[in-house]
Amino acid sequence: MFIRRPKQPHSVTLPDGRQMTREDLPSPNTRRWVASRKASVVIGVQSGLLTLEEALETYSLTEEEYASWVYGVSAHGVSGLKTTQIQRFR
Template sequence: MFIRKEPGPRVVTLPNGDQMTRADLPPPGTTRWVARRKEAVVRGVQSGLIDREEALERYDLSDEEFEGWERAMVSHGTNGLKTTLLQKYRQS
């Protein structure tokens, strides 16, 4: 049996105590972004599970788009990533 070695850690522990693996990340080439998938990518990058550059390339994201997700997570949590509630959570 051959196990492919991925760069970086296999498992990381998030601040809330949950563990996250690469299997918890959305599949490469994802085009339909719901809040849960956005959160997984942002948490994966923040915890060191995946590099920022690798995430941008893997999911074909722009730097600005990813920064927007990070800002929304910091300001409003997962609810800030929901596009249907955009005005409610992102108003000053």
Template sequence: MQSDNQQKQNQVIGPLGRPLTLDDLPNTNTKRWVIRRKAEVVAAVQGGLLTLEDACKRYSLSVEEFLSWQQAINQNGLPGLRTTRIQKYRGQEVDNR
């Protein structure tokens, strides 16, 4: 039986507010990165479920790509991960300076 402390280390709260474990993460061969999948990987890294290095290896991501997802979420929430919205949000950054 796992202690509460061990269980907490094996799951984090995902982007939809539900517990997220390694088994819940996207498949390692994922080719289509929808908002939810990107957000799940970011939540897993931020919550300590995966290291940044492990996530990049697991999903064949560059560190820059992962960090861009993380930054998009931090600046604009989940809608910031929409690839069709990148230019819109980047335009807002320029306007605010």
């Protein structure tokens, strides 16, 4: 019997000491993207939990959309991903 294992780790330790697992990522059929879900995808890719290509395919994102999430998190934190704050941070 063949068991398929993901190439990426199942869990990673974040810089603040918290553990993040694949279960902490949003569901692949997420329709409502709140700031915390966007941030968890960005953190998952940056920490090596999943690859950028895997994230784009799984969540049906464009590279531009993902890049805007990365910019929002790096420049303003999780609150930079809130749709109500986009005009304020531009």
